[in-house]
Amino acid sequence: MTGALVTSPPVVMAPRSDGFEVVWGVSRLCRGWVEWESDDGSRGTASGDAFGMVPQGARVLRVRVEGLPHGSCLRVRTVTEAVDASSPRHESAWKSVRTLDGSSEDARFAVWNDTHQRDDTLRALHEATPEVDVLVWNGDLCNDWTDPAEFTTTVLNPAGLDVSDGRPLAVVVGNHDVRGTWAYQLEDFVATPEGRPFTAFRIGPVACVVLHTGEDKPDAHPTFEGRVAFEPLRAEQARWLREVTARPEIADAPYRVVFCHIPLRWIDETVVDYDADGYDWFSRMSRDAWHDALVGWGAQIVVSGHTHYQTSLPATEEFPYAQLISGGPDADTASDEAAAWIDGEASADELVLTMRDLAGEVLHEVRLPPLA
Template sequence: MTDALHAPGGETLVRSPLVIMALRPDGFEAVWAVAGLSRGWLEWRSGDAHGDAHGDARMDAFGMTPQSAHVLRVRADGLPTGADVQVRAVTVSVADPAVRHVSAWKIVRLLDGSAESARIAVWNDTHQRDDTIRALDAQTPSVDLLVWNGDLCNDWTTPDRFADTVLSPAQRDISAGRPLEVLIGNHDVRGDWAFRLQEYVATRDARPFSAARIGPVACVFLHTGEDKPDAHPTFRGRVAFEPLRAEQAQWLREATARPEIRDAPYRLVFCHIPLRWVDEVPADYDREGYDWFSRMSRDAWHDALVAWGAQLVVSGHTHEPALIPADQEFPYAQVVAGGPDLDASSAEAATWIDIQADRGSLRLTMRTLDGAVRITEALPPLAKTASALLRG
């Protein structure tokens, strides 16, 4: 058996890096693109003071070895909670099992809700701009999580751009040292082939929304849908985001009641379209208007976010950086990041957000690609809920 890179047709068997998504305390999901019908699995290993551990993950939800002609996804469960593990992917051609590929080992730090600190980076609205992605990749350090906060693309007019947009943007391995959290933006649901994006994006519970605890920070990740009502004629009946928002409203009540989310010292929300904006004039959809902020999402989620004690919502979409402070009506602040342009002097200049939290404070810094600071915000830690304090 050879360790070959090429499928029987001569093309490269594996077309992308091994991308780590859907990070959890005891596992993650790995995604990688292939050129032809292949099967694949993961091998993992870890070592600590208690000895070495190792294993593999080679089953899909229906008991088959994961197989696909386009993209392989394997979920790893039951790993040592909060540990650093090494993982690699093995890919084998179905047509010619002698053709196989074994990736390099990749280090993954699993989520640890008891950690003293957390670091999260945020990108948004990259719109398939390779030069911008290369600059972001060069500037963003290793972090606990990289949140790619929507509008990865412009629209999906052909089925052949998913791998190089999501899994190897600008031919980079963006999840090296930065497990990836992909949120869906309004442009990501456009085009005849948009329904296939979910094949390339892994989430914790196979839904486009989730919650996770990273050290002292509880994160809620939400899907704001499109920037116009579902019935708008441009969608041709192909979207159903109004029921999805209602589903997330119910889920929010349940997710934020989980002890590790409910009692976190810091409580952040990530979603592509802002829930607040500096000018909330209603959009005129009949005259090509669209939502600069998602009033429909806010109406559905506001009460649950307030009840939870959300401190900050982090968004993109407008391509115009903004910080809207919390007030009596909206006790959560809103941060909106920049656009896709490489040129830092552009009105739609790209930004990246660095969030660092410890026992003393959570600090958010937004920078343009020339290193200039656009926005800073600091949050104090919240006290535990009254019920948690009573339990001691």
């Protein structure tokens, strides 16, 4: 066979305190593994899946690396071999990775959203965003999945970039990411720590909760043609939220941040008429399911996208968590749907979330004190 054996860089996703997952694209049936080297001189290979097989696939390979100390600095590379031996084996370049460290005194994260397969916007975001502990890609990576070949070019090698270089990815599923004939295959290309589209992790003093807000209309809406079941998923997340926020590393964090694609609050909460082509600007269904658990935990801010408009809503007595909503897909800073990104920096004194446009202008800044 002709053509490149490997079709993307090794993408580091689902960062954890004890490891991460590496995902990469291939052009035909292959097997692969991950080799790693630590700053302390130790080395290892991750080469098995959950069923005792060497990871194999015809479009994508995934390898979970685990059992590492928190805050470990590593170099990793992937090794790929065609099963039919039609091509020489491929060894990727080495790249640096650091496992999450919940004991660190500081933390830094970045947030993208609503990139919608816009190469110009992705290149500008990639250029603007520094190395961080975690890059949260907060939904609507795509428009919809009408061509399965686009999973690799959208998730693993967008605009030909290695977006996880120096920034392990936490992918949040948006409403457009669950649209299209092939949307059910997204989970093959997106790794999460527990294999579910919601998770929680700690980076330094910041506890992060990732939630899946589902679609912007009820499950029974005719446009979904019976393909979605987000109402039970929201209920499952409500139960999970009470469990995960009781874990010591999440319950005791000085700063408490929620990431979800569709906002839980909006500037106009008029009831939507779905029969008249209405859709949710904020997810009332998600808020109804999760609000009490978030308030009980002490969530300080919800960070979202979806609306394509930059908005900052302060906490209120009714909603004691602030809502920060970043921008849209356009690289043109003069556009009404201009892209923006969020830079989060935490220290012992405060957590600062700064939203900037692609020219570097500050659009919103939120400062949060540590919780007692």
